Amino acid sequence: MSLLLFVLSCLLFTGVFRKLSAASLRTSVRIPAATLLVFAMMLAALWVECTAWSASGVLVAAAISSCALPGQGLERLTVSLGRWRFSLYLLSIATLAALVFVYVPITTFLTSPGELSLHLDYLITVNSRNAMLVVYLAALVYAVAVIPRIRTALTVLALIALALGMVYSYFIPFGYPMMTGLTFEQVVIPAVSRILRIAADIVVVIAIVAAITAALVRWGGKPFVVATILINVSLIGVAAVGVLADSAGEAGGPDSSAQVSAQPLRFSKTNRNVLIVFLDRFMGSYVEDILRTDPDLNSSLSGFVWYPRTVSAGENSIAGVHPMYGGYDYTPTEMNARDRPLRDLSVEAFSILPYNFSRKNYDVNFVGPRGLGFTMAGDCKYLSMDRVNCTHIPLSIVKERAERAGFPLNELSRSSYADLLVLLASMRGASYLMKDILQMKGPWRPYMDHSAGTTFREWAELEAFPDLTYTGAGQPNLNIVSNILAHEPYYLNEQCVPQQERLRVTIEEIRRRGHDSLFSLQHSIGARCTLLSVARYLDFLKRAEVYDNTKIVIVSDHGIVGPVSDHSSRAVAGGTQHNEYVRTRSVLLVKEVGATGDVRISEAFMPNAEVPRIVCEEIGGCVNPYLGNKTIEAHGRDDPFYAAFVPWQFNAQNPKSFVIRSTKILKGQDPYDAQGWAYSE
Structure with a gap:
């Protein structure tokens, strides 16, 4: 096919170049016309056969066809x-x-x-x-x-x-x-x-x-x-x-973990526990619709309080995950003020909770520390402390479930x-x-097949939480576990089962369901399936008799960037349906030890940077050892709240500062009120 395209290109260029040269046209017209012809032929060749050979063949054909130019042709350029x-x-x-x-x-x-x-x-x-x-x-x-x-x-x-x-x-x-x-x-x-x-x-x-x-x-x-x-x-x-x-992003993941336990999540039946479930890119307003369409969740989420008026410090993980783990001292704005390597500050943020809880005789189990040490998967070598076990979910869990489901996991070679x-x-x-x-x-x-495997992996890991849990520990435990199914929902069907092809729905059906795009519908399905899977895990903890004595936080690091609007009641009332507001709309649900009853809703302003303060209440408060034992408090809730928009890549930042492209300021502590938001000058 490449040879045929080459021959056709030569014939076409030869004929057109002769006509352009013969026509009484100015050079300023002939050159653009010839250029657009070559450009159009390259597009046609790539459409027929999308290879480097077809594109190169068109350019070589254009060069050969220059012989068709009468007279001096390209002599001036040659000289x-x-x-x-x-x-x-x-x-x-x-x-x-x-x-x-x-x-x-x-x-x-x-x-x-x-x-x-x-x-x-x-x-x-x-x-x-x-x-x-x-x-x-x-x-x-x-x-x-x-x-x-x-x-x-x-x-x-x-x-x-x-x-x-x-x-x-x-x-x-x-x-x-x-x-x-x-x-x-x-x-x-x-x-x-x-x-x-x-x-x-x-x-x-x-x-x-x-x-x-x-x-x-x-x-x-x-x-x-x-x-x-x-x-x-x-x-x-x-x-x-x-x-x-x-080196920012080079290590991390289950293969580089120092130890991979078969049951890295551990709970005590006789002592208090804390569990943080981090769900990447889970947009908080989805909870309203999920609770309406799946009322049984009220039972599974018994004792929980949903904080819809939460907000993140940025629109992506690199900006949102550090304050989520370390508090307000680790927003992009605050980290930039420190003038220290961002990797060091990242390690600090991830170390706040392990440091404090391990000193109060808690065993700390950090499973899947995405972002730790400025790495995508999280590098556990940066979190080496007594009584702290940093690990990743074993790959064997995913492979076993893939074999049972007959789902091919295509491993790509380095080439x-x-x-x-x-x-x-x-x-x-x-x-x-x-x-x-x-x-x-x-x-x-090949890469689409691998992406389908990514959706399956996250689904399988989330569904495997019960298998990864040991409930006979003697000591109190802090468990932190992450999952990105809500971030990778593209190969998930509406029955919450991974498939090998992307979800396909007509645009009419998408709009009938109240979504702006397939992208929006996919994320809505992903959020629902994620929360349902977490709920099944919570039911397991109840059966294992460790639910009542465990404080649980379900949180995300940011909302969604893309063609997603928020049609929840609060967004509509406050005029914040547009995606510029959805980007920082994280999720936050909290269950205290011994709490019961259906899900309650608190309208209190509660940024996800409050998570360290919330969980530290279990041990009488926490301090930041890197800032002179400064108390982890809620100072950041004071007006105004800053959301910094930075590139999502780790190596797109400066060594000692985030590249902040813009900053949005929230005044009035209501992220659903459009009047409270403004861009900083």
Whole structure:
């Protein structure tokens, strides 16, 4: 198919180039017209066969077809390039290859290589080799193209491709949502946005082609050679910073845990216990609808108080998880004021509760410390204390349930992960129209299968909580366990069972159910299934006779970023249905020891940063040993409350401070009141 596309491209370009040259058109018209033709043919080729070979074939066909240009053709460009032509060609190809294989993967997408089971030594070794192979093939094509105008065309096209790749990689917004698992979240792009993107592509492509050809004619090839060398130096420097920052996210997960107990959650029947269940990206307002549609939850959640007027310190885990574990001293704003390495402050936040409870003769079981030490999965080596057991849920639990359910868990090789990063880098540097084609036609299937496995893993881990629990401990226990099923609901059906294909519902049905998008419906289902599974675990604790003597907190670190509106009664009354408010709308439910009765609702303002203070009441209060034994109190509830919006990636922050893009201030202690929110100046 690639060969057929190449031949068709040659024939089409030859005919059109001749007609454009013969027509009485100005150069300022002919060049944009030819450029748009090549661009359109590349889009068509990628649509038919989405491979690098088809795209490269179109560019080579365009270079060969330049022979169809009558008269002087590309002579002015050939003269301007002079003896710098081959150097510029090779440098452009090498830089473009490095951009796709090395620079962009390290600086943009490789935010947590440990999470991908892939580390930089492997990435640099393998991808650098592949990049050099591209350079060798390009040099071979140049050597075979003995006609000067073809070599000139190859050089100009390579330079234009590099310029477009740089502009789209680093200067133009990516335009796609964050990834879930190993694929992009399925957020619908509005028609208006698509039209604007098409217009942007046309303007950017024509502008870059016109600017480069004019500059080559005026200044020749030497300045471009120097500029390309300088670009490489700067990109190498940025990548080096990424290599140094790779330790943020490099470790973590069950494979790197020092110890993996078969039953890491432990409870005493004769002493008081504390349990914190951390549910990533669980939007708090969902509780209203869940309690209405599943009234039996009132029995399973007996003794609980739901605090709907909660709020998080940010819209993602990196901003929300640290105050959730460490209190108000670990919001992004407060951490920035400390002027200390963020990794150290992250460890501090995760250490507050283990430090205090272990000193009060509690055994502490921290299971799945996501975010610990500025790592995605959480690195237990940073939490080494007496009486503290930091671990992860054993992978055997997931594998056993997968075998029983007949659910395939596709483990990707390191080479597959490296290929994924190259695919993502190609998408990052492509035009918007090419991005759309890559998303629709690209080789995503292996990564989609793996993402389905992510949903299954989180579901299986949550359902396995009873199997992971030992209820015969002698000492009091603090248990902290996390789960991200509410974050990864895309392969969960409405019966709360994982499946191998994404949930598919018509847009009419989605709107009938009161949702703005499939993304919104998926998260609603994920939240409901998550809470139902937690409720089943609570029923297990009742049967095991450790429920009444256990204080329990169910909490999330933030709300949802994406096309999700909040149609709950409080949001509608306060005018805060829009997603800008939903992003920080965390969940918080608390059960005191001995509490009974149906779920009660408290309208008190209760940010999730109150969790340390809430659980520390069990031991008479806590202190922060890193701040001169400062008492963990509720000072942060005083007006105003600050929510900082920072990049979600660990290595996108400064070493000693979060990159705060904007800050929202809440005054009046009512997160449902739109009048109380304002952006800081």
